[in-house]
């Protein structure tokens with residue numbers, strides 16, 4: 001049985017003060033959430049505050065990106081060692097904004113994924129097609145390329161530790177959510193591919209989250225789908241109230 005993973009990706013929102021306020025409010029709204037895993041990826045500069053205020057809580061704190069080298073002349077990049085110093089639990093890799101705004105390639109993402117696993121982080125690998133790719137009926141081709149490239153160099157034990165987030169680019173920040181059927185088909189395809197690359201044990205264990213305009217209003221219909229093992233939430237994770245509502249829905253499905 002895969003435990004639901006409810007994660008917030010704050011993107012470039014919530015500085016230190018807003019981070020502290022968010023968690024204070026969240027812990028007032030939800031105290032009992034042992035049935036699900038909760039995770040938040042704040043901006044780098046808010047991570048120490050998030051780790052501090054969550055010290056006695058069961059909330060995973062993550063980074064939104066990471067480089068694959070430990071140190072060197074890589075202006076603007078963040079070393080996995082620096083994240084370890086901050087006690088970061090997980091790292092989001094290959095988010096569509098990294099792929100499409102900052103030009104990250106499948107090859108670069110694969111290197112980061114291997115490094116994240118070597119350093120003991122839980123990686124959340126994001127995959128997903130653009131609207132044009134979906135309209136051109138290339139969704140499965142794109143997902144296969146992204147998955148194959150990322151897992152190319154991973155052992156079965158490493159593969160099991162990866163969390164995949166299916167985030168169709170056309171559903172991110174647009175208010176257009178994939179229907180539960182579209183999400184289920186994509187998750188099923190990804191899990192089938194993992195089974196072909198490894199075996200059914202890895203495929204059954206790996207968690208696949210859905211991301212793209214998840215909100216309290218649609219969370220139930222998505223989270224109750226058997227193939228959907230949680231959510232990676234952007235906009236609706238910025239406010240404690242809406243994130244708490246989604247956690248409560250996750251506890252009930």
Ligand SMILES: O=C(CO)COP(=O)(O)O
Nearest residue numbers: 009172173212213234235
């Ligand atoms: O990109 C996302 C999470 O990583 C989804 O963002 P929204 O929930 O704002 O659509």
